[in-house]
Amino acid sequence: MAETPTPPKKIPIFMNKLIYEIDTMLDALNDLMLPASLADCFEAYRGDLLKKACRRQLNDNHRSWFLREISLLRGEPITSLAQAFDPYLHISSGCDTLPPGTAISLPPLPIAIVDTIRDCGELNGLATEEIDRLGSRLSMYAQDEVQNLGQLALAGYVSDLALPTRDSMVRFIAVNASAAIEKYLLDNPLLWSAVPRRHIQFPDMVALRHKQLAEEFALKTNGPLCPNRQTCYTDEEIGIIANDIRVAVFLPKPRHLATCRSCLRRILQRQAVVKKYNEVGERKFNDRPN
Numbered sequence: 090m091a092e093t094p095t096p097p098k099k100i101p102i103f104m105n106k107l108i109y110e111i112d113t114m115l116d117a118l119n120d121l122m123l124p125a126s127l128a129d130c131f132e133a134y135r136g137d138l139l140k141k142a143c144r145r146q147l148n149d150n151h152r153s154w155f156l157r158e159i160s161l162l163r164g165e166p167i168t169s170l171a172q173a174f175d176p177y178l179h180i181s182s183g184c185d186t187l188p189p190g191t192a193i194s195l196p197p198l199p200i201a202i203v204d205t206i207r208d209c210g211e212l213n214g215l216a217t218e219e220i221d222r223l224g225s226r227l228s229m230y231a232q233d234e235v236q237n238l239g240q241l242a243l244a245g246y247v248s249d250l251a252l253p254t255r256d257s258m259v260r261f262i263a264v265n266a267s268a269a270i271e272k273y274l275l276d277n278p279l280l281w282s283a284v285p286r287r288h289i290q291f292p293d294m295v296a297l298r299h300k301q302l303a304e305e306f307a308l309k310t311n312g313p314l315c316p317n318r319q320t321c322y323t324d325e326e327i328g329i330i331a332n333d334i335r336v337a338v339f340l341p342k343p344r345h346l347a348t349c350r351s352c353l354r355r356i357l358q359r360q361a362v363v364k365k366y367n368e369v370g371e372r373k374f375n376d377r378p379n
């Protein structure tokens with residue numbers, strides 16, 4: 090007999106409020122976390138650009154309309170603007186293993202590939218289809234709304250391309266955010282290996298976050314942030330915290346953990362090593378001859 094599916098549980102209102110508050114807190118924390126890799130630095134920079142564009146052009150209604158349009162374009166649920174306009178083309182950049190820096194090399198944007206490879210009928214046909222599809226959906230939006238969406242896309246892709254007309258905005262969004270074009274390009278890497286990669290310079294985000302952290306702290310406590318709090322844990326301290334994270338509260342820089350991705354990663358790595366070591370030890374113990 091087929092099992093009767095259990096209806097999804099309704100989340101009580103107070104839980105929804107709590108989830109919202111936790112999300113907001115995590116967002117705020119994320120803004121202050123010190124970047125620990127090149128990918129973190131670039132994401133922090135991109136996040137700031139998107140936030141600035143959102144502050145200028147977005148209310149909550151617009152945000153949900155825009156996310157709905159990009160979800161329809163991609164044929165999958167998109168929950169954030171950073172995810173909607175992804176300059177890595179939704180593939181791993183490999184930059185999360187590189188140390189923090191102020192310059193990054195990224196794959197070319199699909200629009201640059203379409204503009205360069207003009208003799209590929211299949212790619213150009215796909216682009217025209219996606220532009221028409223998004224264009225007719227966006228026809229219900231006012232000029233300034235399409236312009237806002239275009240500005241958000243430029244911020245998300247960290248592009249300074251000039252988009253003077255409504256058509257150029259629609260084209261930029263449709264070609265870059267289309268999942269079908271992205272898949273076609275990933276399936277045919279030879280097509281675009283001749284198109285130059287993008288090289289983007291950006292400010293020192295580690296220094297900027299340090300500065301913001303100190304300012305935020307001074308604002309909340311009327312006093313300067315003790316430099317000690319911004320110094321990373323020693324290897325010995327990492328070992329102690331990895332063993333029992335509650336110990337972090339008793340160390341001289343208790344809140345450092347909440348602001349430093351690098352130390353957080355070091356602790357997680359240490360915990361993984363200890364776990365592995367224990368597993369091997371346990372196996373050896375169980376396999377011993379009686």
Ligand SMILES: [Zn+2]
Nearest residue numbers: 321322349352
């Ligand atoms: Zn640290």
